[in-house]
Amino acid sequence: MDSKLQIISGKYRGKKLVLPSGARPTQNLARGALFNMLNEILDVSRLIKVWDVFAGSGAFGIECLSRYDNVAVVFTDNSVNSIDTIKKNVKSINCTATIEKNDALAVVNKFGVDADLIFADAPYSEFDLGVKFVEKLTPFVKNGTILIWEFEKNQETPILGEKWEILKDKTYGRARFLILRRI
Secondary structure, rough: OOOOOOOOOOOOOOOEEOOOOOOOHHHHHHHHHHHHHHHOOOOOOOOOEEEEOOOOHHHHHHHHHHHOOEEEEEEEEHHHHHHHHHHHHHHHHOOEEEEEEHHHHHHHHHHOOOOOOEEOOHHHHHHHHHHHHHHHHHOOOOOOOOEEEEEEEEEEOOOHHHHHHEEEEEEEOEEEEEEEOOO
């Protein structure tokens, strides 16, 4: 599918990304704003382990590969079409990453434990899936892990409990981003 989705910044800036059918990617403008916020939060002088959870096209993780030299990215999605798309997009920039077809809830204890930065963008129509993911993730992640949770702006703020600190709460178009830190 021809798209306007592209890498915003870094060494692969301007590279067009392929979209899987039916995808609702985080728009370029919103993704750019999100990474500007992350610049204030992330320590990029050390290795950053990134998990792009409901990866779709892989745009978030690929943007990390483009922007940061010290990064290891894991992409997961439960759609074969999405996994094939991510593989094409990662190959087009000649990078290596872990790409697995998996249900996010089933691999929380596999990928959540070591992650420094997690991007969770469940389908907007499945807000409860995002809630379940964060609930299941919470006991596995280490203190200091950053979680970016994207969901549709008309959703109520989820109850997070005392384990997560809200660093940022921003809305761009239809998308709302909670940037959280595990405490």
